[in-house]
Structure formats: structure tokens, C-alpha cells
Amino acid sequence: MERRTVLASIGIGMTTAAAGCLSETDATADPGSESESNPESESTPEDDPRSLATQAESAPTTVESGATADRLIGDETLADSGLRKPVQVALTNRASETHTPALVIERNGTTVLEESFELGADAAVHVSLSDLDEFTVRATLPDADQAETVTVGHDQFDCNATTATVAVQDDGTLESSVVSTLMACQGVVTTTIERDETNSTTVGAMPGAGDQESADARHGIVVHNPTAQTWTTHILLDESSDPTFDGVYTLEPGATAEIELAESGEYSLDVTVLETDATEHEHIGATYFDCNTSTTQAELDATGSIELATISTRMACPDGEFSE
Known part of the structure; x- marks a missing residue:
């Protein structure tokens, strides 16, 4: 059984909004639960020298009633750049008796977590998906022949606090839900551009601006895929070290x-192909914003690599007409 809930966060800060969402799905235990959790449950799969197969075959990890076990997937790249937040996954036991569900998380078809947990009443497992990617979350209760699957796509990584929860109910069934705050994420774009189509976005537009500088002193960024294959690109733009645009x-x-x-302005541009991790960087200086036409062009090739270059016309601009 799957449901999706969206919570508005008008008039409250993100910290409060996130807490509200997690409370709604029982995805966050009481603040005191961290100190009560089993020390063994605090390790991450990456730190465990055992293979995933060995972990799955071994005895389940015990999480006492009311306690929480934490897992981290990824390199926490979302914390270092861009405007997006990690997505949280919660496996909870809402039943009054102990249950032993198994949790498997795949990243682009590759298993990155495979572990069984013996969950006491109100115990939970929290998993942070800390990198932008596509994930499949599957929880099973083998003894009850129960299974529940949740997918996490690129579009769910935005400025909102999002938690995907799979919960064991009192009757021994599994129920899944995805809960998110509902804030307008300025500068965050996630979209698919169909074959031979073009999608245009303006960053930093001034409503009502009609002077010569606003009309002409602009710079274009173009990312083109001339290949026969579909590629997913991540475009990050910082102005003076502050994230300005985050497009997938x-x-x-x-x-x-x-x-x-x-x-x-002074902009820093990074273009990454998510399937290959190929990344190119370009600095876009204020000198490009004059009467000339300038464009930073990124072109993909069949191997998922990027060729990035900035070109500009070379007209002499009237003094004082454009500011840097």
C-alpha cells in the first residue's frame, strides 16, 4: 500500500518544516534515541569490511525498542554544493511486537545496502541518500510474505525535506509513503528535454527591467547532446561562491x-554527466556582460564526456554603456 503526502511549510523555517514532516511519518525518533541506539548500528555499510552478501546472510542487526540505527549512502556531495538536500529513508516498526524486516537499496541498479534488522516496538532505521541519483528502496517481511518498494528519482532531491518511509503495521503488513515539505525552490530545475527540443531558463531576471544593460548585457549557457544516447546532466552555477542555479x-x-x-557577475559553472561522473568547470567573469554576445557551450559525446568552451564576439562597446 503506497501513499504520497505533501505538507506545506508556509510561515515556518526549514528546520521546523523538516521536523514536522518526519514526525508525520514517524521517521525521526525522539532526540534522546541517538544515545540509546546500539553502537554496532551506527556504522555505515561502506565502513563494514564484510561484503553485502555476507551482511545479508548474517544475523540481523538489533535495534532496541524506541531506538534508531543510522546508515549513510554516498559521499555527501549534496552538502558541499548546489541547492538540493539529501533524501531520507526510514524503516520503522509501528507494531507493539518485534519484527525483522530486510532492507535493500539500489542505486542505478547496483545494490548499495542490503541488511536485515530486528526492530523492537517503535524502533527505526534511518538512511540518508546523500548524493544526487536514482534509488530503489525495497523492504520485505519474509515470514509474512510482505514486500514494499519505493523509488526515489532526481526530482525528489530539491530544497525540500523529503522522507520515504516503509513501516511495519500492527497487523504485520508493510505500508510505504513519501512525505515532503512544499517550498518553492528558486533556482532548482529538474526536467527531461525530448529529442531535438530546446528548454530555456533565465537566471537573475529583473522584473520590469527595461534598460539597455538588462536587455543586452547577458551571457548564455548551452548544453547540447548531439549523440544517439540519452544523458543526464547536472548544471551547477555559483555567483561569488553562493549557489545560484541547480539544474538536472x-x-x-x-x-x-x-x-x-x-x-x-562573477560566476562559477560546473557541468557533470551523472552516468559517467565526467565534469567540466568554467569561470564566467563580469567582463562577458557587455554589448557583445557571449556563450559558454558544453557538448556531450558518445562516451559521456564533455567539451566546454566560452566564445564571444569582439565588438568595441561604448564607454559607460555597460557596467562590469
Whole structure:
């Protein structure tokens, strides 16, 4: 049984909103539960020298009633850059008796967590998906022949606090849900661009601006996929070290993503192909924002690599007409 709930967070800060969401799904235990948890349950699968298969075959990890076991998947790249937050996964036991569910998480088809837990009443397992990717979460209760699957896509990694929960109910069944705050994520775009189509986005547009600088002193960013394969690109843009734009574009063959910078500034651009981890960096200086036409172009190839370059016309601009 699967349901999706969205909670509005108008008028409250993100910390409060996140807490509200997690409380709704029983995904966060009482603050005191951390000190009560089994020390063995605090390790991550990456730190465990045993193979995933060995972990799955061994005795389940015990989580006492009311306690929480934590797991981390990924390198915490979302904490270091961009405008997106990790997605949380919670496996909880809402029944009054102990249950032993198994949890398997796959990342792009590769198993990254496979572990069984002996959960006391109100015990939980919290897993942080700390990198932007696509995940499949599957929980099973072998003795009861119960299974529940939740998928986590790129679009669920945004500025909101999102938790995917699979819970053991009193009757021994499994129930899944995805709960998220509902904040407008300015500068966050996640979309698929169909074959030979173009998607355009403007960053830093000034409503009502009509002067010459606003109209002409702009810089374009173009990411194009000329190959016969679909690629997913992650475009990060910082202005003076502050995240400004965070776009995930799935580019079908011939598709193009266009981003127009409407305000002069010092920008840092990173373009990554998620399937290959290929990354290229470019600095876009304020000198590009003048009467000339300038564009930073990224083109993908059949191996998932990127060729990145900035080009500009070379007209002489009237003094004082454009500011840097």
C-alpha cells in the first residue's frame, strides 16, 4: 500500500518544516534515541569490511525498542554544493511486537545496502541518500510474505525535506509513503528535454527591467547532446561562491538546455554527466556582460564526456554603456 503526502511549510523555517514532516511519518525518533541506539548500528555499510552478501546472510542487526540505527549512502556531495538536500529513508516498526524486516537499496541498479534488522516496538532505521541519483528502496517481511518498494528519482532531491518511509503495521503488513515539505525552490530545475527540443531558463531576471544593460548585457549557457544516447546532466552555477542555479536535465538525442544569465557577475559553472561522473568547470567573469554576445557551450559525446568552451564576439562597446 503506497501513499504520497505533501505538507506545506508556509510561515515556518526549514528546520521546523523538516521536523514536522518526519514526525508525520514517524521517521525521526525522539532526540534522546541517538544515545540509546546500539553502537554496532551506527556504522555505515561502506565502513563494514564484510561484503553485502555476507551482511545479508548474517544475523540481523538489533535495534532496541524506541531506538534508531543510522546508515549513510554516498559521499555527501549534496552538502558541499548546489541547492538540493539529501533524501531520507526510514524503516520503522509501528507494531507493539518485534519484527525483522530486510532492507535493500539500489542505486542505478547496483545494490548499495542490503541488511536485515530486528526492530523492537517503535524502533527505526534511518538512511540518508546523500548524493544526487536514482534509488530503489525495497523492504520485505519474509515470514509474512510482505514486500514494499519505493523509488526515489532526481526530482525528489530539491530544497525540500523529503522522507520515504516503509513501516511495519500492527497487523504485520508493510505500508510505504513519501512525505515532503512544499517550498518553492528558486533556482532548482529538474526536467527531461525530448529529442531535438530546446528548454530555456533565465537566471537573475529583473522584473520590469527595461534598460539597455538588462536587455543586452547577458551571457548564455548551452548544453547540447548531439549523440544517439540519452544523458543526464547536472548544471551547477555559483555567483561569488553562493549557489545560484541547480539544474538536472535529462537530454534525449539532439536535445539542448539553454540558461541565460541576466545579471552581470562573477560566476562559477560546473557541468557533470551523472552516468559517467565526467565534469567540466568554467569561470564566467563580469567582463562577458557587455554589448557583445557571449556563450559558454558544453557538448556531450558518445562516451559521456564533455567539451566546454566560452566564445564571444569582439565588438568595441561604448564607454559607460555597460557596467562590469
